[in-house]
Amino acid sequence: MPTPWQYRFAQNAQSTQSSAIRELLKVTQNPEVISFGGGLPAPELFPVEEFKAASDRILTQSPTAALQYSTSEGYSPLREMIARQMDKYGMKLGLDNILITTGSQQSLDLVSKLLLNNADRILVENPTFLGALQVFGIFGARYVTVPIDDDGLQTDLLPEAFRSGPKFMYVIPTFQNPGGVTLSLKRRDTLIALSDQYGIPILEDDPYGQLRFEGETLPPLQTLDAARLKTTDGYRDGNVIYLGSFSKTLAPGLRLAWISAPPEVIAKLVQIKQGADLHTPIFVQMMAYETARDGFLERHIEKIREVYRDRRNVMLAAMDEFFPPEVHWTQPSGGLFLWVRLPEGMVSAELLRSALKMNVAFVPGNSFFATDEKAGDRYFRLNFSNMTPERIREGIHRLAKAIREAMKA
Ligand SMILES: Cc1ncc(COP(=O)(O)O)c(C=O)c1O
The missing domain is CATH 3.40.640.10 (Type I PLP-dependent aspartate aminotransferase-like (Major domain))
Incomplete structure (x- = not known):
């Protein structure tokens, strides 16, 4: 039975759904999980001290304008x-x-x-x-x-x-x-x-x-x-x-x-x-x-680039080492993500279920396809900015195991 509110929602609001990533991020709050899911920057790079000093200066020098x-x-x-x-x-x-x-x-x-x-x-x-x-x-x-x-x-x-x-x-x-x-x-x-x-x-x-x-x-x-x-x-x-x-x-x-x-x-x-x-x-x-x-900002971006370049390299090297040859992926020259294609017949949403049991997360491809979600079945997205190199290597190792087991099945 629809609730009274469901009748009241506007037509365009009725079709909205919670994003797959937001839902996934709830699971990845667990610190045990190695998450390649969200597009989260590396938290250790946040310029906390610089923000503190800036906030102090602003509230001392121009509190009225700021508030x-x-x-x-x-x-x-x-x-x-x-x-x-x-x-x-x-x-x-x-x-x-x-x-x-x-x-x-x-x-x-x-x-x-x-x-x-x-x-x-x-x-x-x-x-x-x-x-x-x-x-x-x-x-x-x-x-x-x-x-x-x-x-x-x-x-x-x-x-x-x-x-x-x-x-x-x-x-x-x-x-x-x-x-x-x-x-x-x-x-x-x-x-x-x-x-x-x-x-x-x-x-x-x-x-x-x-x-x-x-x-x-x-x-x-x-x-x-x-x-x-x-x-x-x-x-x-x-x-x-x-x-x-x-x-x-x-x-x-x-x-x-x-x-x-x-x-x-x-x-x-x-x-x-x-x-x-x-x-x-x-x-x-x-x-x-x-x-x-x-x-x-320029100096800070240079630092971010170095850290993410290293993480991208670690992820690509681990994928080369552990993933079966039937799996393909993109080679990004920047940014936060790479995109993986599984062998024919495999479904990334199913792979996610077994990966989560090994405490690894990624985003299945379906929700990135505007018209035909099924077209995303074989794909998934990996983020390399948020985890440390050690966790990236360990996560890819576990994911490779999940892929090999799914391929056998
Ligand atoms: C392509 C793209 N556009 C927009 C956004 C949203 O960015 P913002 O944090 O500025 O809202 C993102 C965030 O991941 C993104 O990947």
Whole structure:
């Protein structure tokens, strides 16, 4: 029997489900469990002392500004710092191009409110970030999917996919979640040209771009779009809405991120944000700015890269050593994840059950597939940022055992 509340829930709210990862994270609270599940940064890298000192300075020097209501656009010094940071990626942004948000998860929500009508289609990578699917689902989105390979989104399939008239494309070009793959420069150029030709905007989600372990930095899609426009007065008429985040470079608990887009888009998003939460906590914005300024963030990111590079290497080496040859996985050059394909006929959700008995966790592939969850049966995602190298090696050893036993069965 449905409860009275179930009749009261709005249509789009009825179909929402708790994310598989959030559910899984409950299990992994147990310290015995070696979790490759959530996308959690390494906690020992959080700049706790720097936050303490920043908080002290702010509450001594500007307590009123830090604790009073503030502007919806966000703290200007922080937006200026973001503009300087994006300049390094070849992107010239003015303050009117930048809105501070309460995490990229909120950015996804605000952009959905801005662009989506019920039953609009979104073009997404297959697989894609399940947190985005969760947001889009609340707006009644439908999907058209395009597969990824080792070079990211298969752009040759886009013209065909555009026939269903997607409202926008949602793309994670660098160190994709969950795939760990990166869109090649050639495909980036193709994507920008097609977006212009067909008039379909791009929502570029880039929480991992700064966490590159090796190889050449690739320009964000927004940078390439700006280059296409050849304008001298900043990013005004472009097709790309870019999402950046401090979750993986400072700390996810800050809930701090930003959107950069043409001023017309930002102005509308500011109004939508006012309705959502007025503004991102100003104290948090000031803390992030005070901590990150004067080169600290760059030095800190360098440290994160070193630690994650080492963990990625340990995980890949252990997989080479212990996993059966029938299992395949991606070789990420940065970010937090790699993506594993099991032999034909195996189901990762079943493997998770036996892995959990050995106190190892990962995220089965299904929930990363927008339209056909079954397509994710053979896949699962591994996170390498959160566990120490010793635990990574031990966890992969146990997981290999679970895989071999399942293969025998
Ligand atoms: C691709 C992608 N987008 C957005 C987010 C959410 O980031 P934030 O912590 O800034 O809300 C994540 C977090 O894991 C992510 O992987």
